[in-house]
Amino acid sequence: MKIRNMIITMACVLLLSGLASAAPVTVDIQQITHGPRHHFFGYIGHVRTIPWNASGRYILALRTDFQERMPGAKDAADVMLIDTQNNYTAEKIEESRGWNFQQGTMFYWNPDVAETQFFFNDRDPETGKVFCVLYDISTRKRVKEYRFEDTPVGNSGVMQGGGHFMAINYARLARLRPVTGYPDAWDWTEGVVHPFDDGIFKVNIKTGEKTLIASYAQIAAKLRPSRPDVDQRALFINHTLCNRDDDRVYFFARGDFRQPDKINHPFTMNTYGGALTLHEQHIGGHPEWAEGHHMLGNVDGAQAVYDTDTKKVVGALGDRKIFPNPEGDIALSPDGTWFVNGNKRGDKIYYTFYRMADGLVVKGGPMEIGEFRKGELRIDPGPDWNREGNAILVPGLGDDGTRQLFVLRLKGMDE
Secondary structure, eight states, rough: OHHHHHHHHHHHHHHHHHTTTSSSSSEEEOOOOOSHHHHHHHOOOOOOOOOOOTTEEEEEEEEESSSOOOTTTOOOOEEEEEEEETEEEEOOOOOOOSTTTBBBBEEEEEETTTTTTTEEEEHHHOOEEEEEEEEEETTTEEEEEEEOOSOOEEEEETTTTTSSEEEEHHHHHHOOGGGOEEEEEEEOTTSSOOSSEEEEEETTTTOEEEEEEEEEEHHHHHHHOOOOGGGSOOEEEEEEOOOSSSSSSEEEEEEEETTTTOOOEEEEEESOOOOEEESOOOSSOOOOOOOOOOOHHEETEEEEEEEEEEEEEEEEOOOTTSSSSSSEEEEEETSSSSEEEEETTTTTEEEEEEETTTTOOEEEEEEOTTTTTTTTOOOOOOEEEOOOOOTTEEEEEOTOOOEEEEEEEEETTOO
């Protein structure tokens, strides 16, 4: 459905929500992993980050023995394959030393071979250098490792149509914002505020060829007119999000992120490089691509539709009663039919499902998160859609206090 047809005025949303309230759509919650060990996926389901493989039989997850501290260089997480056709039995198939609790290991099924192949990040235990792995579950082997000795980077966002992935320096992130990096990884940029040889790389999946498409030096040059203090701020990059047409990347350039005057500016650029553009309008920390060059995010407390071409807000989804916290983690279903917002209230996470065609609202949750509300070990909402667009995978705490995975399924959609 075209995004211009999705933009509904406030009055229409209220009317349609009232008319649709009688629709028999409910949310069923099922815990699919169990303790005593911890299971999690890690990343948000924006940009079609889907835990399920093409047929929907298998779900990817990480497993650890701890959740009370950040991982160190020697802490490997188990890479797990969960069989949905065998009572959600979890099988360990690999290990990763490139992971954290907020983003996991950047799992992504290879769009070209989504039934059997997926990406995850790892690091060499001897050198500490980060790299990306392409793994095939049919052979239980690593198909390819994307190792770059001069600039060791990991996957930060696969193009939704396949062919390439974006890559960044997770060792630099570990220094500048530990929650998103891999602590004690090898960093060739230490002591360099705006390196010319680091930034966003584009990697060809088949050939392994790597191209730097935006450097920190270029990003700093764009920031300097409005932020002359950038010369004293070491920059890092988060969330390289490729749109559904695979012609544009949205990302954040950040610096001194824990300081009141932090640098936290969104950028777009072409996926082949060029057209590096600073956006003055901030649309929340975890935005999502809709159709074309439109994005969904938070603007002045509204779940806004933002046009990255015109740099203008062009609409909104629902109202503030429907989305009390549009800054929560958000994701649009693979076919664009449903939108979900997950937000925290105290020690619980609540999910709001919103049908794009008519504004139907369905509430799901709550999920318990206990003490893991803030900080480096926090449990974020992180909703991840399945391929059919009728269920999401989410994190939470089990009754025993362990970190586990749950499926929230929309029921009655066809009635």
